[in-house]
Amino acid sequence: MKLSNKQKQYLKGLAHSLKPVVQLGNNGLTEGVVAEIDNALSHHELIKIKVPTDDREEKQLMMEAIIRETNAIKLQVIGHTMVMFRQSEEKKIAIPKV
DSSP: OOOOHHHHHHHHHHHTTOOOSEEOBTTBSOHHHHHHHHHHHHHHSEEEEEOOOOOHHHHHHHHHHHHHHHTOEEEEEETTEEEEEOOOTTOOSOOOOO
């Protein structure tokens, strides 16, 4: 799914008030964490993930792996928080047409 810039801006606005649903721990990105993220995306569609590391490269690799494993769209990264979106079958969030 491809989103236009306006659609991404709309989703970022919706995500502003959300709290992180998943927080990565000291073990980093495990299969269980990926499964939890996948489950959260299926349930909420729009989620925030908190990545505790200060190492930029490590954080980037984790985020790329999450996107690859869950087929989600990365909307934004601010500090340790990543905002992701993946539309479910029910289409709970109505995205404006371009």
